[in-house]
Amino acid sequence: MIVTTAKLPDPEIALQTLASQVKSRAGQDQCLRHVVGIHSGGAWVARRLLALLTQDSAVGALFDPVIGYLSSAFHRDDYGHNAQRRGLSAIVKGGTELPFEVTGARILLVDDVLYTGRTLRAAVNELFDYGRPAAVELAVLVDRGARELPVHADYVGATVDLSPLEAIVLAQHSDGQFSFSKTEG
């Protein structure tokens, strides 16, 4: 069993990095964006990110102050397959809420960790059940590589290199602060 000695990134720093990347792009293209968090880790990150974006006097007005959420549960590819039984419990974690017109919108999807890309594929499928967006971008707090689908993130807070046996888990504490931990197995 290979275990990396890679140090985990600081999610608070990663969040700041992410926010500045997004603000920079928004400043350049001056487009209105809707922030949508992917349940459940992405939802936490999206709320904190939106708060940071809307505080900025320069570009704050370019972001819809009302946040949206996406559930990938209904379009997961591991539903009903023996190998992975996590499918249905995801339904319980939280549902899709998109309180704006999806057709023609520029959407900024937010997730905590980008790994194989399967969750994102499922989330985008869910999104397209609601309408035809003008554009979809992805912001992730941390990218751990090892993609299994042709998916990329437009904004990345930090990268990390882990073995396939390890998982990186985001936690949010009572004061709202994030921390990362590693689990094995």
Next chain:
Amino acid sequence: MPHPQLRSNGELKHLLTIEGLPGVLIHQILDTAKGFLGVNTRDVKKVPLLRGKSVFNLFFENSTRTRTTFEIAATRLSADVVNLNINTSSAAKGESLLDTIDNLVAMHADMFVVRHASSGAPFLIAEHVNRTRGDGVHVINAGDGRHAHPTQGLLDMYTIRHFKKDFTQLSVAIVGDVLHSRVARSDIHALTTLGVPEVRVIAPLTLLPSGLDQMGCQVYTDMKKGLKDVDVIIMLRLQSERMRGALLPSAQEYFKHYGLTQEKLALAKPDAIVMHPGPMNRGVEIESAVADGPQAVILDQVTFGIAVRMAVMSLLVANP
């Protein structure tokens, strides 16, 4: 003896009856149903969870309502639905029940939704399917004789949880023809499993089965006493055949003593909810003023019913 609806690891393979289902599993189904409610209000009322699966509605007893809700639930999950209305006389002339099942399984049915006039029929089917097909074919009981109607029981629990939140503080009254009611039996099992401390059954003696106290119920023949301070009232349908079978003299007399009127409803708690599995016999078991009144949640039951059935179907298929 292991329950035919459970796998050896305790997961649900079929849904035949609520009796014996652990409380955590019931809550899991209700939580999952909540997630599906959102699907029914979107523009695109479809998710791909059962895509490519064939669901056969096998109704040996006529019921457009129940069959329709199962059909909607399966369709919203992207399943292919086939409806088979088999009235018993043609079955008697032709194929046996198990032969019909074998034929449909040979057509690669993934799921059977079965309604049958004989208590226990879905068990026969599930055991047969377990024996001959192992995994991969699921049976949902849509109502068997007088024995069980588990999806109705589950949606009734969803409704109660939605409006009342905590089961452990409630007093629930079930009123009507309990003797012949599969809904009543399923509701009683669900309520006792979920920890409802007071489950009351209200009916004349001719409409009460034996063994209700063993099922955890308190029996009342006086509706006024039975409804005092209850939080939930579940009214059962009274079928006209009961008058012919010397169980009751007339619908009028029944309504006078066991029908839910506004006056009787006032005996319950002021925020009590009124439920009914449908279809209602207005003026027999329930007054229109109550059925259309603010405390009735009958139409919510219908909405919740689709989500609950979607949850059940998804859960069964999720564990192949």
Next chain:
Amino acid sequence: MRISLLGGRLVGPVLADGQGLVLHDAITDLYLADGRIAAIGQKPAEFQADLTLDLSAYCIAPGLVDLAARLREPGFEYKATLESEMQAALEGGITSLSCPPDTDPPLDEPGLVEMLKHRARGLQAASLYPLGAMTVGLKGEIITEMAELSEAGCIGFGHAGPMFTDTQVLLRAMQYAKSFGYTLWIQPCDFFLSRGGVAHSGAVAGRLGLSGIPAMAETVALHTIFELMRATGARVHLCRMSSSAGLELLKKAREDGLAVTADVAVHHLHLIDIDIGYFDPNMRVDPPFRSQRDRDALRAALKSGVIDAICSDHTPLDDDEKQLPFAEAAAGASGLELLLPLTLKWADESGVGLSEAVDRLTRQPAAVLGIDAGVIAQGAVADLCVFDPGDRWTVNATSLCSQGKHTPYWGRELIGRNRLTIVAGRIVVNHACLNPSFI
């Protein structure tokens, strides 16, 4: 053929010289000649055996007498045949049996009875004592020609299913039977109270949503039957007692001196309503399996003698009739080959001796039938069964000879099995793996 049966444990009713009738249980030799029992215990002088069997591993008993076994002929040959069921009876150690009149057509004509008896005789199997129908077509309206049927071989007259409703017809049948000294065989079950019912009316049926048959159906019928018996002096055999309340009435009737006998079906000594489990159609029987209290009362009544005999109530059914939802499945179970092991099980669990248990399967039922059988006596016809009380076997398609494969004990292990059967001095079943020595 002269046969020596040596070293077996002889159990059951034995009429020995100078001792009268005793319940015997000891290692005893038996000597058979010309189809009869030549001697018990002591080898007769100049007895030269053609065949000697060492039965030291076995018990020997009189051939069993079964009061109720359906053979399905005439009319239901697709379910089972006379050949298959008579063979099953022999496998079960049964050498005399009575069949109910519910054939198609029912046994209400002397010609049908004669033909049945003739067919049975031709098989050289167990002795068959048919019950005739009490009413024409079993319709409960017109009484049959009981005298003619008796001459054709009927040992009594019965009905099928719940009692017919016309009490006046029942009264006339009793008066008529009494005139000739015939016995009426009645299953005490009120037609209206049992109508539509499929299981014992109680908490189990309530929970499972099955229509119930209350114990009251039996007691109401018994009250009627006993009243009519008091008025007519008729002799009645009650078939398949099922309830503790019914047994109370039966006990009182016997104390009052009514000419009544009764049997219980062997399955009812063991199974109760809870055993229906998940709607197992093999548990659908008539009368239904009632509560634990009822079962315990049946076991005690058999032990104390309130119930005279055990029968198999053998009802062969095919898959088409049993593989159905509970209420639609036909009622009945196969029992010929389970009669002995299930009786041994009752005896073991109730603290009844082997000999006494065998008596309930031999002398007692023979007395009900009014036939000379079921007792080992010098000069009696050599109808014997040889069994291993410790033999463990599983009930399945290969171990059951009957064409009816439906029994609540399907797939279960039973202890005790008949291994060898002798009818009129001839060995007709032999699984004993004995090495007969020809002298």
